[in-house]
Amino acid sequence: MNRKILCTAAILVALAPLAARAQNPGTIFIQNATVLTVTHGNIEHGSILIRDGKIAAVGSGLKAPEGASVIDATGQFVMPGIIDCHSHIAVDGSVNEAGPAVSSMANIADVLNPDDIDIYRDLAGGVTAANILHGSANPIGGQTVVIKLRWGKPASELPFEGALPGIKFALGENPKHSNFPTPPGVTPRYPGTRLGVEEVIRQAFIEAREYKKQWDGYQQRKSAGEQNLIPPRRDVRLDPLVEVLEGKRYVHAHCYRADEILMLIRVADEFGFKVRTFQHVLEGYKIADEIAASGAGGSTFSDWWAYKMEAYDAIPYNAALMAERGVIVSVNSDDAQEARQLNQEAAKSMKFGGLSANDALKLITLNPAIQLGIDSRAGSIDVGKDADLAIYNHDPLSVYAVVQKTLIDGQVYFDRQRDIAQRVTLAAEKQSLLDKEKKAAEEAKTDEKKTEENSERKPEKKPGQKKKPPQDSDGKANGNTTIASGVAGGTR
Amino acid sequence: MKLHPHRHMVLVAVCAVMLIGWVCAARGEGGEPPYFAVKNARIVLVSGPVIENGTVVIAKGLIQSVGTDVAIPPEAWVIDGRGLTVYPGLIDAGTNLGLTQDDDAKKRGAGPAASGPEDRPATTPWRVAADELKTDDKRIESWRNAGFTTALTVPDGGIFPGQATVIDLAGERPGDYVVRHRATVPLSFKPVGGFFGFPDSLMGTIAYVRQVLDDTAWYTQAEPIYQANPTKTERLPYDRTEYVLSRALQNNEIVLLPANNSIQIVRALRLADEWKIRAVLYGGQQGYDVAAALAASKIPVLVNLKWPERAKDGDPEAEQTLRELRFRARAPGTPAALAKVGVKFAFYSDGLATPKDIFKSLKRATDAGLAPDAALRALTLDAADILGLSDRLGSIAPGKIANLVLTDGDIFNEKTKVKHVFVDGRWFVIHEETSPEKTGEKKPGDDDGARSRQSQHVEGVGR
Numbered sequence: 028m029n030r031k032i033l034c035t036a037a038i039l040v041a042l043a044p045l046a047a048r049a050q051n052p053g054t055i056f057i058q059n060a061t062v063l064t065v066t067h068g069n070i071e072h073g074s075i076l077i078r079d080g081k082i083a084a085v086g087s088g089l090k091a092p093e094g095a096s097v098i099d100a101t102g103q104f105v106m107p108g109i110i111d112c113h114s115h116i117a118v119d120g121s122v123n124e125a126g127p128a129v130s131s132m133a134n135i136a137d138v139l140n141p142d143d144i145d146i147y148r149d150l151a152g153g154v155t156a157a158n159i160l161h162g163s164a165n166p167i168g169g170q171t172v173v174i175k176l177r178w179g180k181p182a183s184e185l186p187f188e189g190a191l192p193g194i195k196f197a198l199g200e201n202p203k204h205s206n207f208p209t210p211p212g213v214t215p216r217y218p219g220t221r222l223g224v225e226e227v228i229r230q231a232f233i234e235a236r237e238y239k240k241q242w243d244g245y246q247q248r249k250s251a252g253e254q255n256l257i258p259p260r261r262d263v264r265l266d267p268l269v270e271v272l273e274g275k276r277y278v279h280a281h282c283y284r285a286d287e288i289l290m291l292i293r294v295a296d297e298f299g300f301k302v303r304t305f306q307h308v309l310e311g312y313k314i315a316d317e318i319a320a321s322g323a324g325g326s327t328f329s330d331w332w333a334y335k336m337e338a339y340d341a342i343p344y345n346a347a348l349m350a351e352r353g354v355i356v357s358v359n360s361d362d363a364q365e366a367r368q369l370n371q372e373a374a375k376s377m378k379f380g381g382l383s384a385n386d387a388l389k390l391i392t393l394n395p396a397i398q399l400g401i402d403s404r405a406g407s408i409d410v411g412k413d414a415d416l417a418i419y420n421h422d423p424l425s426v427y428a429v430v431q432k433t434l435i436d437g438q439v440y441f442d443r444q445r446d447i448a449q450r451v452t453l454a455a456e457k458q459s460l461l462d463k464e465k466k467a468a469e470e471a472k473t474d475e476k477k478t479e480e481n482s483e484r485k486p487e488k489k490p491g492q493k494k495k496p497p498q499d500s501d502g503k504a505n506g507n508t509t510i511a512s513g514v515a516g517g518t519r
Numbered sequence: 520m521k522l523h524p525h526r527h528m529v530l531v532a533v534c535a536v537m538l539i540g541w542v543c544a545a546r547g548e549g550g551e552p553p554y555f556a557v558k559n560a561r562i563v564l565v566s567g568p569v570i571e572n573g574t575v576v577i578a579k580g581l582i583q584s585v586g587t588d589v590a591i592p593p594e595a596w597v598i599d600g601r602g603l604t605v606y607p608g609l610i611d612a613g614t615n616l617g618l619t620q621d622d623d624a625k626k627r628g629a630g631p632a633a634s635g636p637e638d639r640p641a642t643t644p645w646r647v648a649a650d651e652l653k654t655d656d657k658r659i660e661s662w663r664n665a666g667f668t669t670a671l672t673v674p675d676g677g678i679f680p681g682q683a684t685v686i687d688l689a690g691e692r693p694g695d696y697v698v699r700h701r702a703t704v705p706l707s708f709k710p711v712g713g714f715f716g717f718p719d720s721l722m723g724t725i726a727y728v729r730q731v732l733d734d735t736a737w738y739t740q741a742e743p744i745y746q747a748n749p750t751k752t753e754r755l756p757y758d759r760t761e762y763v764l765s766r767a768l769q770n771n772e773i774v775l776l777p778a779n780n781s782i783q784i785v786r787a788l789r790l791a792d793e794w795k796i797r798a799v800l801y802g803g804q805q806g807y808d809v810a811a812a813l814a815a816s817k818i819p820v821l822v823n824l825k826w827p828e829r830a831k832d833g834d835p836e837a838e839q840t841l842r843e844l845r846f847r848a849r850a851p852g853t854p855a856a857l858a859k860v861g862v863k864f865a866f867y868s869d870g871l872a873t874p875k876d877i878f879k880s881l882k883r884a885t886d887a888g889l890a891p892d893a894a895l896r897a898l899t900l901d902a903a904d905i906l907g908l909s910d911r912l913g914s915i916a917p918g919k920i921a922n923l924v925l926t927d928g929d930i931f932n933e934k935t936k937v938k939h940v941f942v943d944g945r946w947f948v949i950h951e952e953t954s955p956e957k958t959g960e961k962k963p964g965d966d967d968g969a970r971s972r973q974s975q976h977v978e979g980v981g982r
Contacts, residue, residue, distance in 0.1 A: 120721030132726035460844035
C-alpha cells in the first residue's frame with residue numbers, strides 16, 4: 028500500500044510542468060560540501076565550479092564567481108552521478124523481441140520513451156546515466172543504447188553523446204525460452220539447449236562475416252568502376268553484428284554460469300571480437316582470472332540469489348572477488364525500483380568482501396563508466412568531465428542517505444525540495460481534472476435521459492416495444508441499431 | 520438502394536411513400552439529369568470568400584460554374600436555395616466504410632508465426648480497399664446524409680494491411696465510388712507475433728518496416744539494372760511485397776504512420792525522415808504537446824476524432840494518473856493547437872459509430888478553440904490536399920467534382936439539418952430522421968411533417 032502511495036506521489040511530482048525541469052546551464056557553484064571525487068579522494072568543505080555543463084574546477088579553496096548560481100551544500104555529500112549498467116527503463120513497448128533467436132534488428136534506440144516515470148524516479152535515486160538493454164529472450168538480442176536521464180527532454184536528446192551503441196546477448200536458460208511453457212500448437216523455438224545457444228551465436232557471426240564480405244566485394248567492384256552492379260541487400264539483422272566484428276558496437280552478455288561465460292569468451296576469440304561486459308555474471312568469481320584476461324567487465328547484482336537454478340551459486344562476495352582479480356566490476360539494478368538505491372547496493376560490497384568506501388562507490392560510478400566507454404566524460408568528479416552529480420544529505424554509502432539534488436550537464440533535473448513543494452499543486456490539478464470529468468459524465472447522462480424521455484413522448488412509441496440496446500463501452504454500438512441511428516443524419 | 524427511373528415529381532412522391540428509404544437519388548436509367556443549378560443560396564467556397572446569394576451549376580458530375588452572375592443552362596434542374604447554405608462535401612480522412620470487418624479480416628493480419636522479416640509477417644500491401652468495397656454498408660448512407668461525400672477507406676489487419684482508397688459515397692457499382700484506388704499505404708506498428716513469432720515488440724515492428732522499406736528500395740534500384748542487362752545479371756527473385764511497394768512509393772503514394780501520443784509523434788517524424796517517405800501521421804491526439812515539432816516537419820496529420828476517454832467498464836477504483844487525465848482533457852485542443860502553428864491536418868472518424876458522434880467530437884474541438892472555418896477547411900480542402908486530390912475535391916470551384924452539401928444553417932450548429940447532398944453530381948434529398956425504433960413500424964403517411972418537408976423541396980425544383 029505504502030508503495031502504491033509513493034508511486035502515486037512520484038507520478039504527480041514527475042508530471043510537473045516545465046517548472047520541474049532544469050534551468051539553462053550557466054555557471055553553477057556548489058559550495059561547502061564533502062566532495063567524493065572517486066578518482067582523487069574526498070574533499071571536505073569542497074566546492075565544484077560548473078561552466079556550460081562541465082566541471083570547471085574542484086577543490087577546497089574555491090570562490091563562487093560573480094553571477095554564478097550557488098548551491099549551498101553545507102553538511103551534504105556530492106558524488107558523481109550514478110551510472111546503472113543494466114536498465115530497462117524508458118522503453119516504449121516490450122523490452123524483448125522474443126520471436127526470433129537472433130533479434131538484432133530490434134533497436135532500443137527506436138523506442139526510447141522520455142516520458143517514462145521511471146526516469147524521474149531513478150533521478151531521485153541519484154542515477155544520471157543508464158545502459159538501456161534489450162531483454163534476455165534471445166542468444167543474440169536487440170541493440171542497446173546508453174542514455175542520460177534528461178527528464179523532460181525528447182527521446183532524441185536522451186542518448187549519451189559519443190557512447191558506443193551496444194547489443195544484448197543472453198546465455199543460459201532465458202534464450203532457451205525455458206522459463207515459460209510453449210503453448211500447444213506452437214513449435215518450440217530453437218535453441219533448446221546451451222549447446223544450441225552457442226551454435227546460434229556462431230551461426231549468426233558466420234552469416235555476418237559472409238554478409239560483410241559481400242558488401243566489401245561490392246564496394247571494391249564499384250570503386251573499380253564496374254557498371255550496372257546490383258548491390259547486396261541490406262540486412263538490418265546482420266548490420267549490427269558486422270559492427271560488433273568491426274569493434275563499433277559493444278556486446279553486453281547476460282549470463283550466470285561459469286561454463287557459459289567461458290563459452291562466449293571462446294566464441295568471441297574465434298570471431299575476433301570482444302565481449303564488453305558480462306551482465307549478472309553471478310558465477311564470475313569462479314573464473315575471474317579468465318574474465319579479466321578477456322578484457323571484459325563484470326556487471327553484477329549485489330546479492331540477488333537463488334531465484335532460479337542457474338542462480339544458486341551466486342554469492343554476495345562476487346563483486347569484491349572479481350574486482351580483486353582485476354575485473355572492472357559494476358553493480359547494476361536491472362530494475363527500475365532498485366535503481367533508486369544503487370548507493371546501498373554498492374555499500375553491500377563493503378560488508379561482503381571488504382571493499383573500501385571509494386572502491387564501493389566505483390562500482391556505481393567510474394567502473395560502469397569504463398564499461399560503457401564513457402569514462403572520459405562521466406564517472407568521477409574531475410575537471411573537464413560532465414557535471415553529472417548527485418547530492419546526498421548523508422554519506423551516500425549510509426542507509427540514511429537521501430538524494431537532495433541530481434544534476435546532469437550542470438542542470439538540476441531533480442530537486443527534493445522543489446519536488447515536495449509541487450506535490451500540493453499537482454494534487455490540486457489532478458482533483459480538478461477528476462471533478463471536471465465527473466461533471467461531464469453526469470451531464471452526458473442527463474442528456475441521454477432527456478433524449479429517452481423525448482422519444483417516449485412520441486405517439487409512435489408503443490408500449491412493450493424493445494428499447495435500443497445500450498452502447499458498448501468503447502462507444503461502438505451493436506449492429507444495425509446504431510447504424511440506423513446514424514441515419515438520423517438530417518439532424519445529427 | 521435502388522434508384523428509380525421516374526421523373527422527379529413522381530420520384531419525390533414515391534420517396535414520401537416509401538419512407539424506409541431515407542435518401543432518394545434523382546438519377547437512374549435515362550431519367551437522371553446531368554445538369555443542376557442551385558440558386559439564391561449562401562455558398563461557402565472554402566477556397567474563397569463566402570458568396571451570400573449565388574448560384575452553383577453542376578454539369579455531368581463536375582462543378583461548371585459558381586458565382587453571383589452565372590448562366591443556368593436551360594436543361595438544368597434548378598433548386599431554389601433560399602435559406603440554404605452550400606458547402607463542399609465533407610471528407611472523412613480515415614474510415615473502413617464499405618470494408619468488411621469480419622473475423623477473416625482480423626485473421627489476415629495474424630497469419631502463421633514468422634521467424635523473421637523474410638517471412639513477411641502481417642504484410643499484404645497488394646490488397647486494395649477498392650477491390651474489396653461493399654456498397655451495401657449502411658454506414659455509407661448515414662455518412663452521406665450527414666454531409667460526408669468522400670472518405671478514405673483503409674484496409675485493416677497487419678503491419679502492411681494494404682492500400683487505402685479514396686471513395687465518394689455514392690454510385691451504382693463499387694467502381695463508381697472510387698476516386699483514387701491506390702491512395703495511401705497505411706502502416707501499423709502493432710506487434711503481431713505474440714511472444715512466439717516475429718515481430719512481438721514495438722521495436723521489432725519498427726525494425727521490420729525498416730527492413731521491408733530497405734528491400735523495396737533495393738528492388739527499385741535492382742529492377743531496371745536487371746531488365747537492362749538480363750544476360751549479365753543474376754535473375755531477380757519475385758517478392759510480391761517489394762514489387763507492389765516499389766511501385767506505390769515510386770508513384771509517390773502517401774505512407775500513413777501511426778502516431779497518437781507525443782512520443783509516437785516525435786518518433787514517427789524521425790522515422791519519416793529516415794525512411795524518406797511521403798509521410799502523413801494518423802492519430803495525432805497529443806499534437807498539442809508537440810505542435811512546434813510537427814510544424815517544423817511540414818508533415819500533415821490526420822486527427823482521430825474519437826477523443827480519449829476513461830474506460831467506461833474499467834475499475835472505478837483504478838488510479839487515474841495525472842498524465843492520463845491531462846491527455847483526456849487536452850486532446851480536443853489539438854486541432855486548435857495545430858491550426859495555430861500552421862500544421863496541415865484533416866479529421867477522421869475511425870472508432871466512432873455514427874456521424875452524430877463525429878459532430879459531437881468536432882464540437883469539442885471548436886469548444887477548445889478551433890475556429891469553425893478552420894474546422895471546415897480541415898474537413899474539406901485540407902483533407903483533399905493531404906490526400907493529393909485538391910485539384911478535384913475539397914472546395915466549390917469550377918472543374919471540381921460536384922460534391923456539395925446543402926444545409927439550412929451553419930453546418931456546425933447542432934440544430935442544422937442537411938437538406939440535399941450532391942455526390943459526383945448525383946442528387947440526394949435528405950429527409951427528416953426516423954428514429955430506429957420506429958423504422959418499419961410506422962405506416963407511410965404517419966408523419967405529415969416529413970411529407971410536407973419533402974414537398975417543400977419539390978416546390979423548389981423545376982426546370
